Amino acid sequence: MTNLNKLKIYEARGFINPARVRIALAEKKALDQVEFVEVDVMKGEHRQPAFRVKNPSASVPVLELECGTTIAECSAITEYIDHSFPGVSLTGKTAKERAVIHMMQRRAEQNLLDAVGLYFHNATPGLGKDLETYQNKEWGEKQREKAIRLRLPFGSLECIILIRCWGNMNLLRGMTSLWQISPSLLDCPLQISPKSRFLGNVRT
Amino acid sequence: MTNLNKLKIYEARGFINPARVRIALAEKKALDQVEFVEVDVMKGEHRQPAFRVKNPSASVPVLELECGTTIAECSAITEYIDHSFPGVSLTGKTAKERAVIHMMQRRAEQNLLDAVGLYFHNATPGLGKDLETYQNKEWGEKQREKAIRLRLPFGSLECIILIRCWGNMNLLRGMTSLWQISPSLLDCPLQISPKSRFLGNVRT
Numbered sequence: 001m002t003n004l005n006k007l008k009i010y011e012a013r014g015f016i017n018p019a020r021v022r023i024a025l026a027e028k029k030a031l032d033q034v035e036f037v038e039v040d041v042m043k044g045e046h047r048q049p050a051f052r053v054k055n056p057s058a059s060v061p062v063l064e065l066e067c068g069t070t071i072a073e074c075s076a077i078t079e080y081i082d083h084s085f086p087g088v089s090l091t092g093k094t095a096k097e098r099a100v101i102h103m104m105q106r107r108a109e110q111n112l113l114d115a116v117g118l119y120f121h122n123a124t125p126g127l128g129k130d131l132e133t134y135q136n137k138e139w140g141e142k143q144r145e146k147a148i149r150l151r152l153p154f155g156s157l158e159c160i161i162l163i164r165c166w167g168n169m170n171l172l173r174g175m176t177s178l179w180q181i182s183p184s185l186l187d188c189p190l191q192i193s194p195k196s197r198f199l200g201n202v203r204t
Numbered sequence: 205m206t207n208l209n210k211l212k213i214y215e216a217r218g219f220i221n222p223a224r225v226r227i228a229l230a231e232k233k234a235l236d237q238v239e240f241v242e243v244d245v246m247k248g249e250h251r252q253p254a255f256r257v258k259n260p261s262a263s264v265p266v267l268e269l270e271c272g273t274t275i276a277e278c279s280a281i282t283e284y285i286d287h288s289f290p291g292v293s294l295t296g297k298t299a300k301e302r303a304v305i306h307m308m309q310r311r312a313e314q315n316l317l318d319a320v321g322l323y324f325h326n327a328t329p330g331l332g333k334d335l336e337t338y339q340n341k342e343w344g345e346k347q348r349e350k351a352i353r354l355r356l357p358f359g360s361l362e363c364i365i366l367i368r369c370w371g372n373m374n375l376l377r378g379m380t381s382l383w384q385i386s387p388s389l390l391d392c393p394l395q396i397s398p399k400s401r402f403l404g405n406v407r408t
Contacts, residue, residue, distance in 0.1 A: 063303070142340065
């Protein structure tokens with residue numbers, strides 16, 4: 001692949017989804033081949049028209065290709081990274097590998113990442129009044145229950161990303177509430193130590 | 205690939221997610237190479253221990269490989285189908301194709317299929333009292349608003365699947381409410397006619 005240095009990733013320091021993309025890049029040893037552009041989410045920059053042109057869903061991260069095409073959604077960006085850089089396969093090679101990895105990825109999102117995110121944004125102060133324009137506390141609490149009930153032994157990459165990222169997000173309020181989800185969230189079978197190759201060079 | 209006739213798909217007649225997998229198989233001209241097994245969702249068969257062994261998330265469809273491995277999540281099953289059968293590529297070949305298709309798939313799920321499903325299960329009688337053990341009407345209504353606001357011109361495969369499947373589900377109650385989402389849901393740019401190759405041999 002040519003012009004790798006012209007790939008741009010729009011992200012926000014310390015947020016969990018940008019960290020997932022950085023982990024994928026780290027696995028490919030390609031972190032230094034991408035230009036990162038900070039988006040000031042706390043000031044609502046992601047909801048401004050200039051950013052919505054890149055991603056109508058108004059979320060980070062967004063990958064911008066040299067041709068101008070923009071890719072949103074972590075797992076879609078990971079597909080691009082996995083098929084563009086050499087090294088270990090992240091999304092699988094055989095039909096069975098691809099299907100199993102894709103399924104586990106979706107389960108980790110639905111049962112853990114999305115559930116915890118919905119709890120945070122709906123049943124805690126979340127990102128604050130200016131950004132949390134609608135909250136449904138009951139739904140948030142229900143998602144908290146789901147996260148506790150359904151967190152699966154994913155091999156825990158998603159767990160540890162969650163713990164590391166959210167734990168470091170001192171810009172986020174309501175963190176005390178977040179940890180109340182379950183002390184046992186920390187009991188996930190952490191096959192990956194906090195100092196592992198996954199996180200050593202990933203800014204969270 | 206060998207032993208294609210030993211693939212099994214557990215599904216439920218008329219539901220939208222099984223139809224998505226059938227469409228993928230139809231595109232690959234492989235509908236007749238899979239054994240379909242009906243799961244009686246209206247009687248809660250998907251929540252019984254025998255089925256949860258195959259899919260702890262208790263949802264259909266589930267693909268069972270000859271080796272016994274089970275794959276849940278529509279998009280994961282589509283990955284398997286796409287990489288196992290010859291013919292048109294469903295998930296893309298280049299890095300950019302894979303990323304764009306994956307992104308649009310996620311947007312179609314989040315903004316349309318999931319949003320409409322959450323509305324149906326939370327703000328209408330849904331599948332009835334026995335199966336809808338928790339409902340949050342306010343959240344359901346919010347998802348209805350989201351579906352109206354965010355439905356995108358996906359090329360509308362997802363739109364037409366939705367309309368066809370849900371329209372045919374006479375086993376589902378509350379359909380009148382569903383159609384109240386927005387008459388303009390029918391205004392989606394239907395690039396695929398109801399008699400297209402996508403739906404001609406797909407049971408919905």
